[in-house]
Amino acid sequence: MPIYNEAIENYVRKTFAVEDEILSTIRSEIPRRGLPEITVRPEEGRFLQFLVAASGARLALEIGTLGGYSGVWIARGLPTGGKLITLELSEEHAAVAADHFEMAGVTDKVEMRVGDAHELLQDLAYEGPFDFVFIDAEKEGYPAYLDWAETNLRPRGMIAGHNAFVHGAIVDSADRDPRAVAVRRFNERLADDERFISVVFPAGDGTAVAVLRKAA
Numbered sequence: 367m368p369i370y371n372e373a374i375e376n377y378v379r380k381t382f383a384v385e386d387e388i389l390s391t392i393r394s395e396i397p398r399r400g401l402p403e404i405t406v407r408p409e410e411g412r413f414l415q416f417l418v419a420a421s422g423a424r425l426a427l428e429i430g431t432l433g434g435y436s437g438v439w440i441a442r443g444l445p446t447g448g449k450l451i452t453l454e455l456s457e458e459h460a461a462v463a464a465d466h467f468e469m470a471g472v473t474d475k476v477e478m479r480v481g482d483a484h485e486l487l488q489d490l491a492y493e494g495p496f497d498f499v500f501i502d503a504e505k506e507g508y509p510a511y512l513d514w515a516e517t518n519l520r521p522r523g524m525i526a527g528h529n530a531f532v533h534g535a536i537v538d539s540a541d542r543d544p545r546a547v548a549v550r551r552f553n554e555r556l557a558d559d560e561r562f563i564s565v566v567f568p569a570g571d572g573t574a575v576a577v578l579r580k581a582a
């Protein structure tokens with residue numbers, strides 16, 4: 367029997383990742399307003415908040431806002447005066463996220479930019495270095511997002527990539543779906559490149575995390 371099964375998942379969620387009313391409202395509003403139900407799970411959101419707080423991040427970047435659910439968790443891990451810049455391609459998703467950032471009282475910490483992240487990142491390179499980068503947009507883009515993050519993180523900065531297991535496809539090497547191929551490349555670079563100290567958080571769909579080992 368696998369140890370991390372549904373009962374354990376529920377235990378972890380109820381014990382370590384209890385949503386307050388704001389977060390649970392945001393999670394239920396996302397499908398109600400017609401957006402896809404592809405947010406991080408509560409325990410993954412709590413993990414992001416933990417990483418941001420534990421790493422002392424002050425300037426964080428999220429690629430893939432959707433309705434702002436993970437963004438609220440990240441913002442809650444930032445100190446007073448900290449900032450999250452979050453990038454979203456869809457105007458419709460961004461409008462929902464803006465309402466949710468308002469609802470959560472984090473608009474002083476969160477700045478959303480709307481457009482293709484690959485283009486927005488070109489200008490963002492001048493606003494770094496970043497302390498924390500969370501990647502959760504289209505999976506095919508993960509290798510390029512990793513290249514950008516590596517160049518624009520501060521020494522000991524942290525990268526987190528959601529859907530590290532691609533809903534299970536990661537372990538089926540015959541699966542040549544471009545999303546699985548791209549995330550395999552992403553994970554392998556984090557795991558094999560000596561510039562990173564990496565690990566995977568195996569709850570939900572997996573979050574691969576790495577610290578950039580770079581001389582200060």
Ligand SMILES: C[S@@+](CC[C@H](N)C(=O)[O-])C[C@H]1O[C@@H](n2cnc3c(N)ncnc32)[C@H](O)[C@@H]1O
Pocket residue numbers: 404405406429430431432433434435436437453454455456459481482483484502503504507
């Ligand atoms: C999985 S959802 C993000 C979920 C969100 N991080 C959460 O957990 O609440 C992915 C989002 O990335 C956006 N996206 C996809 N491709 C993008 C791109 N090239 N640039 C910016 N955003 C993109 C999608 O529109 C979608 O809203």
